[in-house]
Amino acid sequence: MGQKVHPVGLRLGITSDWQSKWYTDKKNYSKTLHEDIKIRKFIKEKYKAAGISKIQIERLGEKLRVKILAARPGIVIGRKGAEVEELNKVLSLLTDAKEVTVNVDEVKNPEIDAQLVAEDIALQLERRVSHRRAMKRAIFNAMKAGAKGIKTQVGGRIGGIDLARKEWILEGRMPLQTLRAIIDYGYARAYTKYGILGVKVWIYKGDKLEAQKEEVLNKIEEELHT
Structure with a gap:
């Protein structure tokens, strides 16, 4: 599901x-x-x-x-x-x-914005960069920028082969059924010589409760300093 x-x-x-x-x-x-x-x-x-x-x-x-x-x-x-x-x-x-x-x-952190990451991967695919290299580079940048999990997927005639397939890479956590999880999603298309490749990106940024706690703690620290 x-x-x-x-x-x-x-x-x-x-x-x-x-x-x-x-x-x-x-x-x-x-x-x-x-x-x-x-x-x-x-x-x-x-x-x-x-x-x-x-x-x-x-x-x-x-x-x-x-x-x-x-x-x-x-x-x-x-x-x-x-x-x-x-x-x-x-x-x-x-x-x-x-x-x-x-x-x-x-956008303050484009490395963890799913739509921008998907479009960046699609642009690299159009420039004939290897799909695995493009996905791994996006994952590395996202995890370095503070993402708790990222999943990238490329589908279509990858590498120009006759049979279309999907390949995906997951790093970190990706709780798709947890409603409190903050998951950003992006989709882009790469128009290559052999056809259109679909690029999907999921980025897990933590839970809503954790984000609210961080906001409260930041406010308390600001009040203490002032």
């Missing part, structure tokens, strides 16, 4: 949150959903070099808020915020929202 359930979808409302936050009636639901898909597709394609991890969308009436988490936020922001202003105009044309706000934040 752990191999069949999406690790983020399984923990929605427990350790993970929705990427789209809005409510609408049945008539406008499909239209709003397709608007979100258009927004994500446009931003991903235009700012591919920025290393975009997540795109969070919030709607409140006719207001639209888009939060972009990127490894290189400077590419999205542009000089003196020129790119953000242009993006606001484009998103207002793609949607029916009268007021569009775009915020860009930096």
